[in-house]
Amino acid sequence: MLLFFKPFRLFLSALCAQSAPSQLSMGLAAGILVGLVPKGNLLAIMLGMMLAATRVNLGTAATAIICCSLASPLFDPVSHLLGSWLLNQPSLCVFWTWLYNQPVVPWTAFNNSVVLGSFVTGLLFLYPAHRLSQPLFEKYSEVVARWVRKFWLTRALMGAEWATRVGAVD
């Protein structure tokens, strides 16, 4: 039985390894950025890879990605307006043209108004999301950990040692 649970335990502990409040808030902000950008293009893949390469909390990031992906169509009108405005700026036209003629870049679909708009929106939200969520993580992470520890499934999957660590986050 323990052998069966061990891989899950390892995976979950890896997801929650970077569990400092700043890492959690960074994970949330990066997750929002990746989640807002429409999938199916190289930009989304690259952002995902970059997120994975940083020392942010992947659990929080994954949760943010899922939530923002579901909600992102609601922001499409705003993203479209912003993206269109940027793409049609005469001062940026030379830059966009140069970018469009570079290898691989067309696969990013940056010339799509929603892709660019949502990407820029995500970038704009990046720092505020991090700054605003950090105090919340500091305040509530211990409460959440205590609440989570009550469940037998958490204990079974993560083990008492790890649950203690979660509770010891400062």
Added chain:
Amino acid sequence: MRWIWLIPRLILVGLIWSAFVFGLDPWLRHVTIQTAQSATGAKADIGSFTTGLFPPILSVRNVTLAGNGSLGTNLLEFDGLECRLGGHPLLRKSFVIEEARLTGVRFGTSRNDDGQLDLLPETDSSEPSWLTEKLKHVVDEWLDGLIVDVHQQLDPNTLETCRTGQALSIKWKQRIEVLRQELKSFKLRVERLQDHMQMAKQLRSVAQVQRYLQLASEGELLLNEANQLQVRIQRLVPEVRTDLVVLNQARQNDQRQIVQRIRHLKPNPHRITESLIGRKMYHQLHQTMSWLKFVSNYRKEIRRQTTVVRHRGQDVQFPVLNPTPRFLCRRMEVSGELFVDQQLTPFHAVLSDVSSEPALLGRPSVFRLSTASEEPLQLTIRHDHTTDIPHTDILVKFRQSQPQILRVGREEIAVFEAGLANLDWLVGIQLSGTNVDGTISLDSELQYAKLTSQKMNPLLRDTVADAFRSVKTVDATIRLTGTIDAPSVELESAFGEDVASKLQVVFAREAEELKVALRNRVEQLATENRQRLSAEFNSRYKDLVADHQVNLQEIQGAQQILASVRSDPKALFRQVSGSGILSKQKEDRIQRQLEQTDKLLQGLGGGIFR
């Protein structure tokens, strides 16, 4: 700590890599199947779909595309498609197939299932309306028509003798009937006169005298009319003689003209062409047009299916330094087998410069196909969409070595059978938008011709067969104009004209042999008509004269009685006064009136002659 950080990153990279390696190909296979099914409207199966990035290649194996509406039959099947994609264009999101090889192509193969999608769309009629309309005219009635033509020329009803005889018969029948009706009414009047005479006997003497005087006047009138009627009846005989002369003239005209009519008998060349080779030509045209429509629709559907539809946002296009079409197939070699004249024949084809943006490429797509068999087929299609209106040139050369049998006519009337060999088909069609303009030509050798008929005159049957035997080649051209959906089709052929001319020559030659028989036939008809007319007239005339004689006798008898009464008024007076009916005073008064009348008449006579 390091491993805890590394593991999720490795897992993520692994997931992305797995998605590319294990997910991309099945996903592309699924998308391709959906696209093909939407385009064909029937099931599409792909055995395997493999892509590679270094170098960029695409490989598709064991593909079958079912035919829409063709149960259990594949529209197309091929063993493999290997494509080598251009790396640099791919980095700029352009799919350029530098070289492709499509192998094992087969058409119309059978499949295990019916190949239809759940929602089976309504299939069009196998024949378009314009073809149905054309084939309506191409019925097996040409031989019937020819027989009817010849029959009409020899039909007694069309001969002047016969027509004149019939007209005279009707004329005399009507004339005699009119006279008969007049005699009938005249007889009634005579009978009424006789009745009045009988009734006058019952009257008193003076009234009787007055009545007799009235009836005498009527009797005289009837007698005059009877004499006029007799004159009219007597005039019939010379008129009949004149008419018989007209009938004889008609006979002479017929004898003179009938040989000429046979000599100038020429069947309709267009009808001959349409009857003999029209059906084959129109079906060839139908096949060509169906194929054109299918390719056109398929191309439109593929274009529609592969057009990227952005549901989110709008793509802004920026100028590209080295513009390349989003899709371009520079060269594709195709090999396989196809049915040519119902024989499976290997073929080799090359398709070049197929592009999603032909105007950008600036070159037309060209497809060249050839077979190396006993029945060579060469097909060249040049599709130029570099301008606003697409222009397509199609050229097909095909030789059918297998003898083809043409059979027209109906067993109960006449059947014509001919064997054609070495049929050379040449199709040249230009499509400009939806407009079509082109020709489908046939040139072949006529191996044999055979005519069988139960109804046809044996002499004429042999004549027609001779005419066909002298024809050595069969050619025809269909001229096609109008639109692809409603083309205007016109069949032209020197063959029909050739046959018609030869038939005319043969008819002219045979006319000399027919001359005696035809003249005898006319003579016989004329004699029959004359005898019939004479017999009919004699019989009716005799009846008419007999009836008139009876009437005449009756009116003459009555008239004699009445004439005797009116001729001597004094005797009539004496008869009346002797009877004691009149008083003395009235008798004296009548006597005085008679004397005054005599004096007046004598004086009037002297005055006139003085």
